[in-house]
Amino acid sequence: MKKRRVAVLSCPPEDAAADLRPIEGSGADDELAALCKAVGHPVRVQILRLLARKNACICGDIVDELPLAQSTVSQHLKVLKESGLVRGDVDGPRVCYCIEPRTLRRFKALVGGL
Amino acid sequence: MKKRRVAVLSCPPEDAAADLRPIEGSGADDELAALCKAVGHPVRVQILRLLARKNACICGDIVDELPLAQSTVSQHLKVLKESGLVRGDVDGPRVCYCIEPRTLRRFKALVGGL
DNA sequence: CTTCTTCATCGTTGTTTACCGATACGGTAC
DNA sequence: GTACCGTATCGGTAAACAACGATGAAGAAG
Numbered sequence: 001m002k003k004r005r006v007a008v009l010s011c012p013p014e015d016a017a018a019d020l021r022p023i024e025g026s027g028a029d030d031e032l033a034a035l036c037k038a039v040g041h042p043v044r045v046q047i048l049r050l051l052a053r054k055n056a057c058i059c060g061d062i063v064d065e066l067p068l069a070q071s072t073v074s075q076h077l078k079v080l081k082e083s084g085l086v087r088g089d090v091d092g093p094r095v096c097y098c099i100e101p102r103t104l105r106r107f108k109a110l111v112g113g114l
Numbered sequence: 115m116k117k118r119r120v121a122v123l124s125c126p127p128e129d130a131a132a133d134l135r136p137i138e139g140s141g142a143d144d145e146l147a148a149l150c151k152a153v154g155h156p157v158r159v160q161i162l163r164l165l166a167r168k169n170a171c172i173c174g175d176i177v178d179e180l181p182l183a184q185s186t187v188s189q190h191l192k193v194l195k196e197s198g199l200v201r202g203d204v205d206g207p208r209v210c211y212c213i214e215p216r217t218l219r220r221f222k223a224l225v226g227g228l
Numbered sequence: 229c230t231t232c233t234t235c236a237t238c239g240t241t242g243t244t245t246a247c248c249g250a251t252a253c254g255g256t257a258c
Numbered sequence: 259g260t261a262c263c264g265t266a267t268c269g270g271t272a273a274a275c276a277a278c279g280a281t282g283a284a285g286a287a288g
Binding site: 059060063070071074075077078090092093094095 | 232233234235236237238
């Protein structure tokens with residue numbers, strides 16, 4: 001039983017649009033592979049969907065939604081963060097995660113290019 | 115120096131169109147994760163691109179294109195085959211690999227749904 | 229200050245992956 | 259039949275991954 005403040009934070013409005021990066025040649029293979037690898041785990045897909053649903057971002061409420069230890073969820077979030085698909089903004093003691101639309105768009109473009 | 119017959123085989127015309135499978139709910143998470151996992155390796159992305167370029171399918175010419183042992187390439191092909199993204203049709207002594215458009219479409223749809 | 233909360237990080241364990249060489253298997257050719 | 263070609267599979271090794279509990283660090287609250 002824990003009372004939990006609802007996270008009302010919205011994500012910073014996104015810095016810029018510019019991301020249609022250089023090519024889609026050889027380096028793009030690695031890029032696509034890395035992104036796919038990050039998404040290549042059911043829990044991480046679930047997290048992404050969670051973050052997308054609450055169009056704003058949530059914090060460790062994610063932990064409550066999943067049947068996993070807090071440390072495990074933290075690890076998955078780290079993977080997603082390192083892939084660039086997710087950003088974590090510190091809000092006092094808690095952290096507000098949200099999807100990084102630029103990277104997600106890039107990901108879709110790369111997959112679409114297959 | 116090996117003479118290599120060019121593989122002139124084209125892939126069987128695809129059995130049906132019907133694949134817009136049921137939902138995109140919880141089971142879709144696993145499906146997407148599995149597909150991403152299969153694509154989540156640079157070599158496998160490269161293989162997919164190879165198969166896409168030669169719009170028809172090639173055989174173990176793939177091995178020649180990659181700096182990897184034949185057994186390693188075979189493994190990667192197995193992963194892709196098991197994911198459903200690629201099909202391998204036996205042609206006498208050799209095997210003709212090609213992309214399975216249905217699964218690829220499904221993959222794109224799932225990613226697009228993010 | 230101390231305490232509590234939220235999250236990240238560390239250390240461990242068991243499982244999976246990626247790669248290789250060697251071997252086995254199924255066809256074709258001889 | 260034997261020999262050869264193209265692939266798949268087996269066995270092994272080293273690295274990466276997924277999960278956990280325990281510990282640690284940064285803020286808020288008392």
